[in-house]
Amino acid sequence: MSKFPVLEIFGPTIQGEGMVVGRKTMFVRTAGCDYSCAWCDSAFTWDGSAKDEIERLTADEIVNRLLETGGRHFDHVTISGGNPALLAKLDELIEPLHARGIEVALETQGSRWQDWFPEIDDLTISPKPPSSKMNTNWQVLDDIIERLLERGRLANVSLKVVVFNDEDLTYAERVHERYPDVPFFLQVGNDDLEEDAPPALASHLLDQYEWLIDQVVASEKLNHVRVLPQVHALVWGNKRGV
Amino acid sequence: MSKFPVLEIFGPTIQGEGMVVGRKTMFVRTAGCDYSCAWCDSAFTWDGSAKDEIERLTADEIVNRLLETGGRHFDHVTISGGNPALLAKLDELIEPLHARGIEVALETQGSRWQDWFPEIDDLTISPKPPSSKMNTNWQVLDDIIERLLERGRLANVSLKVVVFNDEDLTYAERVHERYPDVPFFLQVGNDDLEEDAPPALASHLLDQYEWLIDQVVASEKLNHVRVLPQVHALVWGNKRGV
Numbered sequence A, B: 001m002s003k004f005p006v007l008e009i010f011g012p013t014i015q016g017e018g019m020v021v022g023r024k025t026m027f028v029r030t031a032g033c034d035y036s037c038a039w040c041d042s043a044f045t046w047d048g049s050a051k052d053e054i055e056r057l058t059a060d061e062i063v064n065r066l067l068e069t070g071g072r073h074f075d076h077v078t079i080s081g082g083n084p085a086l087l088a089k090l091d092e093l094i095e096p097l098h099a100r101g102i103e104v105a106l107e108t109q110g111s112r113w114q115d116w117f118p119e120i121d122d123l124t125i126s127p128k129p130p131s132s133k134m135n136t137n138w139q140v141l142d143d144i145i146e147r148l149l150e151r152g153r154l155a156n157v158s159l160k161v162v163v164f165n166d167e168d169l170t171y172a173e174r175v176h177e178r179y180p181d182v183p184f185f186l187q188v189g190n191d192d193l194e195e196d197a198p199p200a201l202a203s204h205l206l207d208q209y210e211w212l213i214d215q216v217v218a219s220e221k222l223n224h225v226r227v228l229p230q231v232h233a234l235v236w237g238n239k240r241g242v
């Protein structure tokens, strides 16, 4: 059995963003990322700062930990990172969860394909806009989207672009125009990872959210879209493990 | 051609709640309701206070008004009320919108069936909990859900229960247990319709939202669910027409 690098297992709580925002879920956060986004809100998964907290667990151990922590209070698990799409054998975890009637969500930036992508119930592909300082490999992204569409996964997939500024918005338009059939989400960026007081952060993020709504309303290229805040950041601020 | 009682046509803006929260959309608000919920946030649609603003418009006139107001900036229309399910001929509006490639969402409390329900792309059935002081007619609701399931509309339908207190939460559990296959949303009630300052209201609503998340996390009966705030109320407070 493979071992997976795990940083956090927590919940139940709610999914704070994207295609199943509000969904009652458990979280498994894996370590490691092939990107280093300027504004990464989980840099501890790859910058070495939490390396002593990484456990190497088998799928069975992860499932047991989920059941110990969540009891009979969940039927959905979100695998986040870092980039969990670095883990080639993740089907070893997805399958026993499905066998227990547990749905699985996963988010990745779309930098590489894995054969288990079509098994994910709620798969968010979140390519990174210019403010991240990362470069999108469009060929890889085209290939991922094409394979998912070929397999009829449209109802289980979405694209999500985080927007901090006008340049990011133009990038979002470009992504949506390139893959017009894929459910498309725009998300407010959290540009204040240092703010510890949830009410102050919420007020700032709601201003940013209103700005993003205004931009999307004004764009003829962004009609078939959804615009969301990160609701967990509104409630809990930048706190980890909630 | 039928005439429909219309109170507001506005947008584009975003849908603030429920199954397509964040969706860029236009709104058509119809007048009239067969309920009178204690905490109705659109009582002006039925309490007579806005009766001079009601226009009687044909479907063509509504479509024209939508196109004048929204231009090329929308592909989705939300019909809200009041209870738009009082309008037997609403297919006269739904069909020309579909013919233009425009999707249609609608919310009703589920107090009566209409034959055009299966034509709605995003249909929210929102039975009212005890705090509303209304009584649910379970026979009618059973019949509505059964007809929608028979017609294979599962992907286009959701149930939504607004929760103000513990009694409402028990009611929500009952609704979810009765219709376990229908996507289920819990929503924070807005108990402060007088508050005009959006930041003060947002802070209060986020506290209520956190309370609701805690209750849902603790309930074994509410696993396959989503818990959401009203994001428009977080951004704009109780303002109309946004």
Ligand code: SF4
Pocket: A033, A034, A035, A036, A037, A039, A040, A041, A042, A043, A045, A081, A082, A083, A109, A128
């Ligand atoms: S892809 Fe995600 S986890 Fe990786 S650096 Fe960027 S934001 Fe952080």
Ligand code: SF4
Pocket: B033, B034, B035, B036, B037, B039, B040, B041, B042, B043, B045, B081, B082, B083, B109, B128
């Ligand atoms: S059903 Fe809706 S519109 Fe009618 S009174 Fe209740 S909350 Fe208001």
